[in-house]
Amino acid sequence: MSTHIVILGAGFGGLELTARLSATFGHEIDITLIDKNDAFIFGFSKFEIMFGRQRREDVSSYYAKIAKAGVAFRQELITSIDPVARRVVTDRNTYTADILVVALGADYDYGATPGFVEGGHEFYSVDGAVRLRDVLPNVTSGNVIVAVVREPFKCPPAPCEAAMLLDKYLSDRGVRSNINVTVVSPWAIPIPASVPASDAILDRFRERNLSWMPNQSVSSIDPATKTVHLGDGSTLPYALFLGIPVHRVPAVVEASGLAVDGWIPVDKANLSTRFPDVYAIGDVTSAPVPKAGIFSESAGRAVAEHLIVRLREAGTAKPYDGAGSCFIEFGNHKVGRVDVDFLTGPSVVAPFTEASLQGAEEKKQFAASRRRFWFGG
Ligand SMILES: Cc1cc2nc3c(=O)[nH]c(=O)nc-3n(C[C@H](O)[C@H](O)[C@H](O)COP(=O)(O)OP(=O)(O)OC[C@H]3O[C@@H](n4cnc5c(N)ncnc54)[C@H](O)[C@@H]3O)c2cc1C
Numbered sequence: 001m002s003t004h005i006v007i008l009g010a011g012f013g014g015l016e017l018t019a020r021l022s023a024t025f026g027h028e029i030d031i032t033l034i035d036k037n038d039a040f041i042f043g044f045s046k047f048e049i050m051f052g053r054q055r056r057e058d059v060s061s062y063y064a065k066i067a068k069a070g071v072a073f074r075q076e077l078i079t080s081i082d083p084v085a086r087r088v089v090t091d092r093n094t095y096t097a098d099i100l101v102v103a104l105g106a107d108y109d110y111g112a113t114p115g116f117v118e119g120g121h122e123f124y125s126v127d128g129a130v131r132l133r134d135v136l137p138n139v140t141s142g143n144v145i146v147a148v149v150r151e152p153f154k155c156p157p158a159p160c161e162a163a164m165l166l167d168k169y170l171s172d173r174g175v176r177s178n179i180n181v182t183v184v185s186p187w188a189i190p191i192p193a194s195v196p197a198s199d200a201i202l203d204r205f206r207e208r209n210l211s212w213m214p215n216q217s218v219s220s221i222d223p224a225t226k227t228v229h230l231g232d233g234s235t236l237p238y239a240l241f242l243g244i245p246v247h248r249v250p251a252v253v254e255a256s257g258l259a260v261d262g263w264i265p266v267d268k269a270n271l272s273t274r275f276p277d278v279y280a281i282g283d284v285t286s287a288p289v290p291k292a293g294i295f296s297e298s299a300g301r302a303v304a305e306h307l308i309v310r311l312r313e314a315g316t317a318k319p320y321d322g323a324g325s326c327f328i329e330f331g332n333h334k335v336g337r338v339d340v341d342f343l344t345g346p347s348v349v350a351p352f353t354e355a356s357l358q359g360a361e362e363k364k365q366f367a368a369s370r371r372r373f374w375f376g377g
Pocket of ligand 1: 008009010011012013014034035036037042043044045046047076077078079103104105106123124125154155158250252281282283284291292293294295296326327
C-alpha cells in the first residue's frame with residue numbers, strides 16, 4: 001500500500017509540497033490535501049481587490065481544478081488534529097496519516113486590539129479587502145494610518161506597499177494633497193533583513209511625502225473620537241485606520257498541542273515537529289524566517305526533498321535554505337525585488353533590485369508559474 005500523506009492547508013506551502021511530491025511519485029503516492037476554502041488567492045492580490053482593479057473571482061485559483069497524479073483535494077474544515085495518532089478530523093471525515101504536514105498559515109485576532117472590530121479596517125483578509133473597495137472611494141481628507149498592531153506579521157513589506165499604492169490611488173483621484181498617509185511599524189526600518197530595500201522604500205516615502213513612524217505598536221483605537229492609541233502612550237487622529245491585526249495560529253492548531261509559545265516549533269533543517277512523522281511549514285511555524293509566501297513555498301520544497309529521500313531510501317536532502325525572492329510594489333507601476341537567503345550562510349543575505357517595469361513583469365510571471373505548477377496536470 002502506498003504511503004498516505006495528509007497535507008493540511010492548501011496555501012503557498014501546502015500547494016508547493018503537494019505539487020513536488022506528485023511530480024516525483026505520481027500514482028505511487030496517496031496525498032490528501034485539505035483546505036476549508038474553494039480557491040487559493042495570492043496575498044498580494046488583496047491589493048488588486050481593495051483598489052477595485054480585480055474581483056475576488058478574477059484572482060481565485062480553484063482547487064477543483066487541481067489535476068495531479070496521486071492527489072485528492074478535499075474542501076473541508078479541519079476541526080481537530082491529533083499529532084500523536086496523526087489523526088485529523090474535519091466537518092465531514094476522519095483521516096489517519098502515515099505522514100502529516102501542517103501548513104495552516106496564520107489567522108488574525110482582531111479582538112485582541114480594542115476598537116479594531118468596531119472602528120478599523122484591514123486588507124490582510126480577502127473579506128477586509130473587499131470591504132475596503134467600497135470604503136476607499138469615500139476617503140477625501142484627513143489621516144490614513146496603516147499600522148502594524150504588533151509582531152509577528154505576514155509579508156514585512158506589505159504595510160509600506162499599501163502606503164505607496166494608496167499614494168498613487170489617492171493622487172489619481174485628485175485628493176492626495178488633502179490626505180496624510182502614515183505607516184506605524186514595530187521596526188526601525190521597513191524590512192529589517194534588507195537595508196538597501198528599506199533605503200529604497202524610505203527614499204520613495206520622502207519623494208511622495210509619506211510618513212514612516214518606526215518602533216511603535218498600537219494598543220487600541222477609539223472609534224468614537226477616531227484616535228489611535230500607540231504603545232508609548234501617544235495618540236494619532238485618523239480618518240481611516242488600516243490595521244495589520246495580531247496574528248495567531250488557527251484555533252485548531254492551538255487546541256492540538258502542536259504550538260509552543262504561539263507557533264509550531266520545527267527543526268530548521270527539515271521542518272519536522274517534535275511529533276514523529278509530523279512536519280509543519282510556513283506561517284504556522286516559528287521557523288527562523290519571516291512569515292511570507294516565498295518562505296512557505298521554500299519550506300514546502302524542503303520537506304518534499306526530505307520526504308523523497310526518505311521514501312526512496314536514497315540520496316541526501318539539502319537542509320532548508322529559508323530563501324526566496326520577495327517582490328515590492330512601489331506604487332508607480334514599478335516593482336522591486338529582494339533576494340533573501342536566511343539560512344544557507346553565516347548571516348542573512350538580501351540584495352535589492354531597484355523597482356522597475358521589468359520587475360512588475362517578473363512578478364506576473366512568478367504568479368503565473370506558480371499557478372501552472374500547483375494546479376496544472
Ligand atoms: C496584503 C498581503 C500581501 C502579501 N504579499 C506577499 C508577497 O508579495 N510575497 C509573499 O511571499 N508573501 C506575501 N504575503 C504573505 C503570504 O500571503 C503568506 O505569508 C502565505 O500565504 C503563507 O503561506 P502558508 O502556506 O504558510 O499559509 P496560507 O497561504 O495562509 O495557507 C493556509 C491555508 O490553510 C487553510 N486553513 C486554515 N485553517 C483551516 C482549517 N481549520 N480547516 C481547513 N483549512 C484551513 C486556509 O484556508 C489557507 O488556505 C502577503 C500577505 C498579505 C496579507
